Amino acid sequence: MLTHNLDNIQYFVISNQSIMARLIFLKLAGLLLVSFFLGSCTDHQSNSSFALSYPDYFPDPIYQSTRNPITKEGFELGRALFHDPILSTDSTISCESCHAQGHAFADHNVALSEGIAGRRGVRNSPAIFNAAWQPHFMWDGGINHIEVMPVAPITNDVEMGETMNNVVKKLNRNQAYKRRFKQVFNVDVIDDQKLLFALAQYMSMLVSATSKYDQVRQNKAIFTDIEQQGYEVFVQKCSSCHKEPLFTDYTFRNTGLPAKPDETGRHHVTLEAEDMHKFRMPSLRNVALTYPYMHDGRFKTLREVLNHYSDNMQDYSNLDPLFKLDNGKLGIPLSENEKTALESFLRTLSDYSFTSNPIFSE
Amino acid sequence: MKSLNIFLLIVLISSLVITSCKKDEVASLQKGSVSIEFDHVWGSNEGEFSLNKELTHPMLGEKMTFSLFQYYVSNVRLKKADGTWWTMPESYFIVDAATDEGKVITIPDVPGGEYTDVELMYGVDSLRSTSGAQTGALSPSNGMFWSWNSGYIMVKAEGTAPTSSDGTFVFHLGGFKGDNKVQTIKTYAFGSKLVVDGTREAEVHMIANPARLWHGAQKLSEKSKQTMPGALAKSMSTNFYDVIRFDHIHN
Numbered sequence: 001m002l003t004h005n006l007d008n009i010q011y012f013v014i015s016n017q018s019i020m021a022r023l024i025f026l027k028l029a030g031l032l033l034v035s036f037f038l039g040s041c042t043d044h045q046s047n048s049s050f051a052l053s054y055p056d057y058f059p060d061p062i063y064q065s066t067r068n069p070i071t072k073e074g075f076e077l078g079r080a081l082f083h084d085p086i087l088s089t090d091s092t093i094s095c096e097s098c099h100a101q102g103h104a105f106a107d108h109n110v111a112l113s114e115g116i117a118g119r120r121g122v123r124n125s126p127a128i129f130n131a132a133w134q135p136h137f138m139w140d141g142g143i144n145h146i147e148v149m150p151v152a153p154i155t156n157d158v159e160m161g162e163t164m165n166n167v168v169k170k171l172n173r174n175q176a177y178k179r180r181f182k183q184v185f186n187v188d189v190i191d192d193q194k195l196l197f198a199l200a201q202y203m204s205m206l207v208s209a210t211s212k213y214d215q216v217r218q219n220k221a222i223f224t225d226i227e228q229q230g231y232e233v234f235v236q237k238c239s240s241c242h243k244e245p246l247f248t249d250y251t252f253r254n255t256g257l258p259a260k261p262d263e264t265g266r267h268h269v270t271l272e273a274e275d276m277h278k279f280r281m282p283s284l285r286n287v288a289l290t291y292p293y294m295h296d297g298r299f300k301t302l303r304e305v306l307n308h309y310s311d312n313m314q315d316y317s318n319l320d321p322l323f324k325l326d327n328g329k330l331g332i333p334l335s336e337n338e339k340t341a342l343e344s345f346l347r348t349l350s351d352y353s354f355t356s357n358p359i360f361s362e
Numbered sequence: 363m364k365s366l367n368i369f370l371l372i373v374l375i376s377s378l379v380i381t382s383c384k385k386d387e388v389a390s391l392q393k394g395s396v397s398i399e400f401d402h403v404w405g406s407n408e409g410e411f412s413l414n415k416e417l418t419h420p421m422l423g424e425k426m427t428f429s430l431f432q433y434y435v436s437n438v439r440l441k442k443a444d445g446t447w448w449t450m451p452e453s454y455f456i457v458d459a460a461t462d463e464g465k466v467i468t469i470p471d472v473p474g475g476e477y478t479d480v481e482l483m484y485g486v487d488s489l490r491s492t493s494g495a496q497t498g499a500l501s502p503s504n505g506m507f508w509s510w511n512s513g514y515i516m517v518k519a520e521g522t523a524p525t526s527s528d529g530t531f532v533f534h535l536g537g538f539k540g541d542n543k544v545q546t547i548k549t550y551a552f553g554s555k556l557v558v559d560g561t562r563e564a565e566v567h568m569i570a571n572p573a574r575l576w577h578g579a580q581k582l583s584e585k586s587k588q589t590m591p592g593a594l595a596k597s598m599s600t601n602f603y604d605v606i607r608f609d610h611i612h613n
Contacts, residue, residue: 065494144512147494151502151509164503192503196495269511271592 047071061132078202083362088160104286111297124297230345256313391474392560441479485516485545526586537591550608
């Protein structure tokens with residue numbers, strides 16, 4: 001209970017939002033003092049609790065870890081690690097190299113990212129935001145938890161090319177990191193779990209919920225006519241998979257993209273025939289900032305994506321049934337006017353407060 | 363009335379005495395550690411197994427030399443003579459055929475007493491496979507975790523084989539869910555009592571036979587790599603688990 005109150009205090013202090021918050025702060029200051037006395041025997045009391053904040057129309061996040069409670073210092077440590085090329089084998093690539101804040105933590109508008117020694121993978125670097133709500137990670141959903149997500153890029157030969165053992169060794173040679181891990185986790189020796197905990201604290205705090213769409217939803221702004229028209233098309237034709245308010249339903253679907261050799265999508269991790277060429281449904285939040293599109297970055301513009309859905313879909317035995325129309329055609333019928341309106345609406349999902357929030361940058 | 367009071371007093375006193383005796387008995391048995399050693403043998407005639415030694419698989423008829431052989435054992439429980447079970451907290455181990463120490467898992471702080479059975483899980487439970495970053499034997503840095511397809515490599519066998527297309531074999535077997543769930547719980551009765559009292563080393567000896575991985579499996583010339591969950595991972599690892607047997611105890 002105390003911890004919960006502390007969360008509130010810290011959240012309000014940091015966001016420094018209102019007089020109401022200050023009143024709550026004063027009211028709870030006593031509790032804070034008491035908790036210092038009570039907690040004086042326990043470890044790392046100097047850490048300030050930090051809470052995920054999100055609009056009331058968001059569901060509860062999946063990642064609410066009691067064994068890795070988010071603190072300001074833990075978040076900042078995760079932020080430092082996220083931006084530090086020490087995680088790669090030759091100290092050239094950081095997480096931020098391919099997940100840049102200005103692009104909603106996707107890559108800098110390249111189809112396939114460059115890892116160590118200029119190596120390239122086969123899939124488009126996904127954006128990172130609202131990860132605390134994500135039940136699985138990567139385009140094929142192979143990773144089941146936000147804490148173990150970074151193991152994949154750190155150890156992948158074409159990304160950071162490191163081993164967890166060596167990263168941990170390097171961190172343990174760095175006195176500044178040793179001090180910070182000691183402060184946050186009260187450990188004398190850094191291990192991979194604490195590294196992953198810190199990264200999870202940072203990544204789970206990357207909440208994008210301050211786009212124009214959110215302003216409209218909170219009655220703080222209104223859509224223009226064309227945005228409103230686009231929203232109506234979206235609700236009718238896109239929202240069953242790109243479900244509000246997170247703009248994804250986290251399912252895997254075959255969306256009729258012509259397949260490239262050796263790319264089998266979710267089948268790669270399940271070996272189930274029904275998963276052939278299925279990919280994780282991405283969120284449409286910040287979509288205008290994260291081009292190029294699809295799992296391999298094959299489409300450069302939103303219009304190319306919409307054209308795929310309206311006219312260019314390839315049939316598969318497991319093509320998502322939503323695309324199989326009564327008239328025998330495939331896809332989503334969209335007029336050119338509807339596409340233009342949709343693009344206007346999709347741009348209201350760009351969250352510039354998020355992409356420019358200094359708290360997320362190192 | 364008076365005699366009833368005296369009777370009650372006697373009952374009270376005697377019950378105190380009985381309780382205190384019991385208490386003394388419990389206190390006299392110290393906690394101790396139990397070690398479980400996995401000896402490895404090869405084939406149905408239980409020949410010698412070791413890494414870096416050329417072996418011939420009795421069913422495949424192919425030669426193979428292991429460079430690595432590791433597997434998870436977890437969720438250790440011990441059954442007391444009174445029929446209750448003691449469960450070891452945080453009970454995750456990698457058995458490693460590379461060294462003598464690697465073949466022994468040590469269960470510390472076992473309550474003093476007599477034990478009749480041991481229960482082991484071969485592999486890692488699904489809860490830990492889906493609960494984020496772990497430490498110790500479950501740390502991804504042990505090389506027994508699939509980074510791209512979350513889950514533990516429950517059995518890892520690597521080495522060389524002249525009949526394999528590239529001269530090597532690599533079997534990373536695991537899978538914790540659905541039809542391809544690999545982890546398996548086995549219970550073994552000692553047939554006698556394992557005494558834990560803090561004064562002696564209680565040892566349980568098990569015998570495992572890595573040749574069983576290929577019991578009814580394809581030849582290495584046809585299939586020498588498997589590095590993800592699936593039907594083959596399940597059949598290979600459960601064939602191996604099924605014949606791990608209890609051999610004897612030492613008190």
